Amino acid sequence: MKISKRLKTIASLVPDNTYVVDVGCDHGLLDIYLSLNNHYCIASDISKKCIEKVKENIKKYQVQDKVIPVCTDGITNIEIPENTCLILSGLGTKTIIDIINKCPLDNINSIIIQSNNELDILRFKMMKKFHLEDEISIYDKNIFYVVMKWAKGSITYNDKELYLGSILPIKKESKKYYQFLLEKNQNILSKIPSNHLEKKQLLEKQIKWLEETLKD
Ligand SMILES: C[S@@+](CC[C@H](N)C(=O)[O-])C[C@H]1O[C@@H](n2cnc3c(N)ncnc32)[C@H](O)[C@@H]1O
Known part of the structure; x- marks a missing residue:
């Protein structure tokens, strides 16, 4: 199946043998793609309309046993499975940080983030509990995006690293x-x-x- 360069980049950062919880999944195409590549996913969105689209896509691609659609705000009422890669993409930094702050972290092994704004603030808030494992900049449909992969364990980035990233500059x-x-x-x-x-x-x-x- 075809997905955008941005979604493909996100998928490329998902570790093998991990469960995926994709919060704010919209149409769920990333989750369908990941499920066709051996991942089990919870595809969640706050919008009922989006979850209806996800259900249609699950049916279209016959991945009922691999993608679970959930309509909820953030991770409310989602039980995070063991060994989970959490994905938050296409959302703003404030929403992303609010969702992560409410998320029990025990079962999370990595977090993939593509925020629409304030990347320096995002890095500042994340570094209290996580460190960057990878960062990728991409140009897709006339827009630049930065996709970040975070692992558990705090770190301190200086102001320049908060602004430019710690891996992107190399x-x-x-x-x-x-x-x-x-x-x-x-x-x-x-x-x-x-x-x-x-x-x-x-x-x-x-x-x-x-x-x-x-x-x-
Ligand atoms: C711009 S779309 C991004 C979709 C997809 N993740 C992507 O990267 O293409 C943002 C989605 O997040 C959903 N959303 C916004 N706030 C949310 C929240 N608090 N909890 C769950 N979903 C949320 C919206 O309904 C929308 O479908």
């Missing part, structure tokens, strides 16, 4: 993403009124980090 293919961020920040900086000093200073710092990384 990957050659991240350059395009950083170049995009650099141009975006330069553009914002050029439009910021001079009395917005704090915002200006932050942007200047981020631009300096991006320029340094692009030079390496």
